[in-house]
Amino acid sequence: MSKRMYHHLPVEAYTSRDWFDREQREIFSKTWAYAGFMEDVPEPGHYIPVQAGLNSFIIVMGRDRRLRAFHNICRHRGTQLIRAVGKAQKALSCPYHDWTYDLEGNLISVPEEGREYAGLDKSCLGLKPALVDIWKGLLFVNPDPKAGSIVDWFGDVDERIGPHEPESLVEYPDARTSYEVAANWKIVVENYIDVYHLSHLHSNTLQMYDHAKARYGFEGPHFLFWEPPVPEYAENQGRKLTMPRVIPQDANGAWVPMLFPGMGIAAFEDAWNTFVVTPLAPDLTRVETRTRVANVSGWEFAKQSMRSSAFWARFGIRGKYSGADASGADDPMASGDFTAEDVFACEQQQKSLQSPWFEVGPASVGEGPVTSHQKVVLNWLGDAA
Ligand code: FES
Ligand SMILES: [Fe+2]
Structure with missing residues (x-):
């Protein structure tokens, strides 16, 4: 086995099936998992399936309007x-x-019970219970019915992730996305919490915030992050915000926590977004995003095409590269879309990790969260690492 390292982790942590399986078992099958928005299970009888690590769950609302979670296993x-x-x-x-x-x-019922079974005791064959809880309008599920509450799991995170009240916002369905990134889930998370790259990879796409003034750190395994808008953006938000404001002006900023394992939030002056990271394979990760905005009737946001670079160009946002520096019309680095920039960087890194010539360079101050997250993963794997 190679001794090549990627900061605190061996390169294999990002490429091998063995590491992937251990993380699935020890992290994603044992922690609270995001399961959806509260309104995904709105009425008695409504149910959703949820896959988290090795576990498969059902969340269902009973006739008593209580939410219950079960292991989705007959x-x-x-x-x-x-x-x-x-x-x-x-x-x-x-x-x-x-x-x-x-x-x-x-x-409650077994077909041909009398003929097929002698004296079946149905009372001890109920579905195995799991735990469901609600936090900020989000559903979370835990495989262990004795796991405590989601509030215990998040600890002091609650007070430090912004003044938003996502429960009082509404989903903007057109903004929902789901895409795959050809990279390990940790690369995707590390990119999300890498403070150093903000001024560089996103030099033209996230320049409305003052990255030099970012405040960030860990609360247990959870990463917290806040940064203020640059003065020019703060003063002109009246015309620069793309959607109605959802927090008071004196509480401006971007809150971008990454809750362990892989539950990102991106909360701004005009929107509250979730960014859910699901490992699919050692080198493949699904990202699903959903957006909540002000519940303002008559707001015509759905008409706007927020995916087009023409839309963002109106707000002064353009690609990092343009003209001769761009590799073509579909170069993600010329798109002006910061998500495309991030996906590009993650996938390039994953490719390089396969090369025998890869050797990681020194981590900067702004990459402190990246190496801290690697330690969180190691701690969580314990003896299994
Ligand atoms: S496995 Fe479900 S009824 Fe047989
Ligand atoms: Fe980024």
């Missing part, structure tokens, strides 16, 4: 009970042999 032979978002009248049926559970997880 107590007969383990078939997944539900695969898609849906609504049940009173019960959930397994597709394999039609064992049926009520919305509280009790096994």
Whole structure:
């Protein structure tokens, strides 16, 4: 095995199936996992499936309007009970042999029970409970029904992630995105928390904030980050904000925490976004984003194409490279889209990690969060690392 390192972790931590499997088992299968927005399960009988690490869950609202989470595993032979978002009248049926559970997880019917079984005790064959909790309008699920509350898990994070009240905002559905990045999940997270790159990779796309004044650090395994707008942007937000303001003017800034493991939030003066990182393979990661904005009737934001560079050019945002420096019309570095810039950087790094010539250089002050996150991962893996 190679001894090549990437800061605190061996290069293999970003490329090998073995590391990926350990992280799935020790991190993503044992922590609170983001499961969706509160309004994804709005009424009795509504349910959603959630995959987190090795665990598969159902979150369902009972007739008593209580949310419950169960392991999405039939107590007969383990078939997944539900695969898609849906609504049940009173019960959930397994597709394999039609064992049926009520919305509280009790096994209520077994086909041909009298003929197929002698004295089956259905009362001890209910769905295994998991834990669901709500935090800032987000659903979280934990495999262990005795795990405590989400508030315990986030500790003091709550007071330090901005004045936003996401529960009182509404989703802007057109802004929802899901994309894959050909890089390890830690590369994606490290990029999210790398303060050094903000003024460089995003020199033309995130210049409205004053990166030199950023304040950041860890609270347990969770990364917290805040930075103020540059004066010119703060003074002209009246015409520069793309959507209605959601926080008071005297509380301006960008709050961009990365909650462990892989639950990013990006909260600005006019929007509150989630950025959910899901590892798919050692070199493949899914990112899903959703956006909440002011609940202002008549606001015509849906008409605007926020994906086009023409839209952003109106706000003075353009690509890092242009003209002869760009490699073509579809060069992400010429797009003026900071997400495209980030994806480009992550995928390039992942490619370089495969090269036998790769050797990591010294970490800067602004990359402190990157190396700290590597230690968090190591700690979490404990003896399994
Ligand atoms: S596995 Fe579910 S009913 Fe048989
Ligand atoms: Fe970035």
